[in-house]
Amino acid sequence: MTDASNIATKRLPFSFAKRFGVVVEDGEPPVVHHRDGASAETLLEVRRRLGEVFTLQRHDTEAFERLLTQAYQRDSSEAKQLMEDIGNESDLFSLADELPQTE
Numbered sequence: 372m373t374d375a376s377n378i379a380t381k382r383l384p385f386s387f388a389k390r391f392g393v394v395v396e397d398g399e400p401p402v403v404h405h406r407d408g409a410s411a412e413t414l415l416e417v418r419r420r421l422g423e424v425f426t427l428q429r430h431d432t433e434a435f436e437r438l439l440t441q442a443y444q445r446d447s448s449e450a451k452q453l454m455e456d457i458g459n460e461s462d463l464f465s466l467a468d469e470l471p472q473t474e
Contacts (some may be wrong), residue, residue, distance in 0.1 A: 406435040
């Protein structure tokens with residue numbers, strides 16, 4: 372199975388990926404992982420969005436759900452870490468209070 376660290380979840384919103392059963396993996400060319408039964412219309416929309424040719428990799432429902440979860444869970448973890456880092460910085464309101472008043 373594909374390493375989830377290569378999945379380019381930023382190219383497709385999670386809601387689209389989940390609903391239509393497609394996830395894009397970076398590469399030359401990109402690989403579009405799709406769930407059994409993905410429609411031609413869905414693949415055409417992915418083609419339009421990517422703007423380049425890609426290869427297809429079909430997965431059964433269970434394998435696709437694991438791939439989808441791993442790919443987007445990684446992005447969620449990165450976002451959580453970013454928010455924690457922002458929280459560790461000085462509070463913007465206290466910084467604003469420290470600014471000298473203008474006359």
